[in-house]
Amino acid sequence: MKKVILSLVVITAIGMSGCTKQPKVEVVPTTKVAVTQEVKKVEKARMMDIAEIGKGTISISTPSGSSDEGNIPILMTSENDIITQIGYNGTEVDGSKISYLYVDGKLKSKEQISERCQGSIDLQDSDLKVGNHIIEFIQYDTDKEDGKVIMYKISKYESKTI
Numbered sequence: 001m002k003k004v005i006l007s008l009v010v011i012t013a014i015g016m017s018g019c020t021k022q023p024k025v026e027v028v029p030t031t032k033v034a035v036t037q038e039v040k041k042v043e044k045a046r047m048m049d050i051a052e053i054g055k056g057t058i059s060i061s062t063p064s065g066s067s068d069e070g071n072i073p074i075l076m077t078s079e080n081d082i083i084t085q086i087g088y089n090g091t092e093v094d095g096s097k098i099s100y101l102y103v104d105g106k107l108k109s110k111e112q113i114s115e116r117c118q119g120s121i122d123l124q125d126s127d128l129k130v131g132n133h134i135i136e137f138i139q140y141d142t143d144k145e146d147g148k149v150i151m152y153k154i155s156k157y158e159s160k161t162i
Helices: 002-019 030-044
Strands: 056-060 074-076 083-091 099-103 105-110 116-124 131-140 149-161
Touching: 056 074, 056 149, 074 083, 083 131, 099 116, 105 116
Parallel strands: 074 149
Antiparallel strands: 056 083, 083 116, 099 105, 099 131, 131 149
């Protein structure tokens, strides 16, 4: 009796699986490490695969120095810091376009950076974690993120704990 019931269940399952119209899904094995590294890559920089383009220069500065000539300034923070700022200087940048400022791939602000301009970027949470960080300044032809990139400048800073 058990064999008859088991046979009916198997036949029913096989018959029903043939009636469904679900597409075949190919399972590609992957490792958690590879996926994690890919996510970190995306979080770190939006445009990492292109060289700096566009008119003008933009550098960042901390009390330890600036990113001029490719230097990586150091930002000293305390474990109690909730928010701090890092300065930037823009020269000969097209002020008719909005500049998007990203830290580690996350939009921090939209600014009008012009020919001779100074400003600051608020840093908090993961921006203050010990390690190297990337700041990107991007202008789009349409002043919207879905436009073509017409200016791309990148600076780096290192965060250390006091």
